[in-house]
Amino acid sequence: MAEAMDEDRASTLNLHEDDYFMAQAVLASKISKDPRTQVGACIVNKDLETVGIGWNGMPNGCDNLPWARETGTLEDKHLYVCHAELNAILNKKSADVKGCTMYVTLFPCNECAKLIIQEGLKEVVYLCDKYKARIPFQASRKLLEEAKIPFKEFKPKSSNTEFTLSLEYNEEMEE
Numbered sequence: 001m002a003e004a005m006d007e008d009r010a011s012t013l014n015l016h017e018d019d020y021f022m023a024q025a026v027l028a029s030k031i032s033k034d035p036r037t038q039v040g041a042c043i044v045n046k047d048l049e050t051v052g053i054g055w056n057g058m059p060n061g062c063d064n065l066p067w068a069r070e071t072g073t074l075e076d077k078h079l080y081v082c083h084a085e086l087n088a089i090l091n092k093k094s095a096d097v098k099g100c101t102m103y104v105t106l107f108p109c110n111e112c113a114k115l116i117i118q119e120g121l122k123e124v125v126y127l128c129d130k131y132k133a134r135i136p137f138q139a140s141r142k143l144l145e146e147a148k149i150p151f152k153e154f155k156p157k158s159s160n161t162e163f164t165l166s167l168e169y170n171e172e173m174e175e
């Protein structure tokens with residue numbers, strides 16, 4: 001009986017490392033003040049230590065900049081916001097992030113792909129790819145492929161339904 005209970009505990013609580021680190025990225029995304037797209041990123045070294053966490057936000061002290069999406073105007077948030085990947089790299093607690101894996105809730109844009117390459121990260125695991133069809137994201141793929149940095153879509157490995165649900169990232173695919 002006790003053995004059966006132990007087995008049950010193991011099957012519900014055992015967490016694959018990918019699940020754990022993507023969960024950290026999802027949790028970080030919840031801090032973002034972006035009313036439309038919250039993104040989180042978590043950088044993990046080869047010893048499975050988290051060495052950087054970030055979410056998309058305005059630069060420090062710039063709390064009055066707009067969160068609107070008004071392309072081609074000064075009211076457009078995209079001109080100002082720091083991406084989660086950039087913040088995770090800048091927040092690193094290690095000397096560098098060479099050889100680390102980036103867990104990120106949204107596929108990196110081309111600017112972040114350049115950063116990922118130049119910082120020497122070795123892999124990208126992403127949760128959502130809603131802008132896949134857009135040119136900057138096609139460029140991003142090209143950059144990562146050229147630099148031989150593999151990227152893979154995250155698939156939860158835990159059989160714990162509650163856990164899997166907590167990872168739900170509610171983003172519709174967009175053109």
Ligand SMILES: Nc1nc(=O)n([C@H]2C[C@H](O)[C@@H](COP(=O)(O)O)O2)cc1CO
Pocket residue numbers: 034036037038039055056057069077081082083084085106107108109112
């Ligand atoms: N990989 C990414 N990391 C990010 O942190 N972001 C941020 C920038 C914006 O704050 C938001 C995207 O806003 P929207 O275009 O979906 O309304 O997500 C965006 C991407 C995709 O380029």
